[in-house]
Structure formats: C-alpha cells, structure tokens
Amino acid sequence: MTPQRFEKIQQVLDRRQPDLTVITDQVNKGQNLSAIIRTCDAVGIHRVHAIYDAGNFRPHTGTAMGSQKWVKTEVHRKITTPVEQLQRQGFQVLAAHFEEGAMDYRDVDYTRPTALLLGAEKRGVSAQALDRVDGCVVVPMMGMSESFNVSVACAIILAEAQRQRQVAGLYRQRHLPDEEYRQLLFEWCQPVIARFCRVRGLAYPELDDTGHMRDPQQFSSLTRCS
Template sequence: MTPERLQKLHDTLNRRQPDLTVLMDDVHKSHNLSAVMRTADAVGIQDIHAVSPDRSVQRYRIMSGGSRKWVATHIHPDIPTAADKLKASGHRIVAAHFSPRARDFREVDYTRPTALLLGNELSGVSEQGSALADEHVIIPMLGMVASLNVSVAAALILYEAQRQRLAAGLYEHCRLPPERYRQLLFEWAYPRIARYCRDKRLPYPPLDEHGLMQEAPGTRVD
C-alpha cells in the first residue's frame, strides 16, 4: 500500500454521499447498468439499488468493469420493497418520468436525501414506481426524439445533484459513518483478504495510519 494509493482511497471515501442513491426499475441492458454505476461512482454515490425480479442485474454487474469494485449494488424483488426501504431510511424518491406533475430536473433540490428512480429501456418507470415516487422530473427535449438513453439521463441528473451538493459544501467533510468507512477502506485496500474474511466469517484486521494490516486480537489471516 503506497502513501499515494492510501490517500486516494481516503479522498474518495471522504467525498462519498450516503444520502444520494439510484434506484433502477428493471433496467437490464448490461451497457446501461455499467454506465449508471460508473456515473454513480463519479459523483460520489456508494450504494445503488436495483429492482430485478429474475436477479439478472446480479449476473450483469461484472460488465461494469472497475466501477463494481467501488459501488455496492442492492437488489430488490419489486419496486414497493425497494421504495419502502429507501423511504424508511429518509430518502425522497425522484423519478425520471414524464407526467403532468413532472418538473425540469434542475428545479429539484438534490441536497436533500434523494433516490433517483430510473425506468427500464423499453417502457420507462413502471406504473407502481411512478405512483410511489415523491416527485417526477423531466429533461427538456427540443428535438424529434422523445427521450434520452437511461444512462445518459442518469448522468445529466446526477451531475446536477453533484453541482448542487458541491455548492452546499456537502463534499467538504466525510459523511460516511465511521464503521462503514473502516469497512470500505479495508475492502478497497485488501479485496482478496476481505473476501477471505467474509467467507470465514472473520472480522477484518484493523489498519494502522499507513494502511497496513494489524493482526486483530485472536485472529490470524495468512
């Protein structure tokens, strides 16, 4: 672990936004999943959510390349289950969905705890998802086509969220809970050992200030 690598990990974790996330409503094309995950990482999102009744998202996550190492994906069987979980944790659901109550995506306050709901490639946000959303937003279209690719729409909206959060100073201090921070730091720094510990149900060894592993009391990882 070089000092430069350790500093990069700390800098990234210090900018993570635990109250900003994405909920994909049966988005299933691998290139879209990959692109959304990459954008999520780029704007400081740590956890994303996906409704995938057949769990196809789990099979496609590998297509996201390097991004899957840095962003956690939580899979839900249906949209009500996902929405209930997010709302219980204080998130407001903002759906990218054309409707009579939809507003320009730039008019929404993304400094509040927000989950961006994205619909699938064929039919968009489901009827259930639309009804469960707290707000609907649209991206103004001035050409002949009626909508953007789901991953492009996600990038535009998430970068607006990033712009607002930067202006509000939300990237200036660490916002992850300490235990979550330590967990992620270890998993990012030592992914193979983290996987070994999870398989064996062992606690992660603590790290010193240089990012080097210290042997946990009563635990030895060879």
C-alpha cells in the same frame, strides 16, 4: 498499497454521499447498468438499488471500467421494497419520467436525501413505481427524440445533483458512519484478505496509517486456528 493509492481511497470515501442513491426499475441491458454504476461512482454514490423479477444483476464490466468494485448494488425483486425503505429513511424518491406536472430536473433540491428512480429501456418507469414516488423529473428535449438513453439521463441528472452538493459543501466532510467507513476502507485497501475473512467469518484486522495490516503476525496466527 502505495501511499498515493491509500490517500486516493481515503479521499474517495470521505466524499461518498450515503443520502444520494439510484434505483433502476427493471433496467436490463448490461451496458446501461454499467454506465449508470460508473456515473454513480463519479458523483460519490456508494450504493444503488436494482429491481429484477428474477433477482439477477449482470453489469457490463467493459462499460463500468471497474466502478462496480466501488459501488455496492442491492438487488430487489419488488420495486416497493427499496422505495418504501428509502422513504422511511427520509429520502425523496423522484422518477425520471415525463408526465403532467413533472419538474425540470434542475429545479429539484438534491441537497436533500434523494433517490433517483430510472425506468426500463422500452417500458419506462412501471405503474407500480409511479404510484409510490414523491414526484417526477424530466430533462427538457429540443429534438425529435422524446427522451435520452436511460444511462445518459442518469448522468445528466446526477451531474446537477453533484453541482448542488458541491456548492453546498457536502463533499468537504465525511458522511459515512464510522463502522461502514472502516469496513469499506479495509475492503478497498486489502480486497484479498477481506474476502478471506468473509469466507471464514473472521473480523477484519486493524489497518495502520499506510493501509496495511497493523499486526500481520497476529492475523496469521488467527488464520491458522480458524
């Protein structure tokens, strides 16, 4: 762990936006999923929700370029689970879907807690999801194609969300709760030790101001006893 790496990790965590997320509604192509995750990481999203009937999630690691390590993915079997959960938390859930009354994606206030819902490659957003969302957004099309690829649409819309949040100063202060911040800081700085602790049910040891364990000898004695 170099000082530069530790500083980069802290900067990224300081800019994470816990009140901005994405829900993928049966998006099943690995390259699309991974491109979406990569975009989420780029704009400061640290948790996404993926809907699969079978409960499987397999990102394409080449497209994700490692970003799947920095963005947590919660997999659900029913679309109602994350939509209703996020709405109870005060999120506006907006589907990227063309219908009468859909808003231009640039006319949305993304400084509010927002979840962007993206539909499957061929079928689009499910009827079950549309019954529950708070609105729909569209990216205007100027050609013969009726829509962008789902991962491209995600990038376009989230770029606008990032722009608005940057103008509003939402990247200038940390928003992650302290406990979650400390957990992620340790997992990103010491992934091997973090995995060891999770397997054995051990609490993460304290880090010093360089990203290393403050008392490695004490930790070693705990592992011998576990």
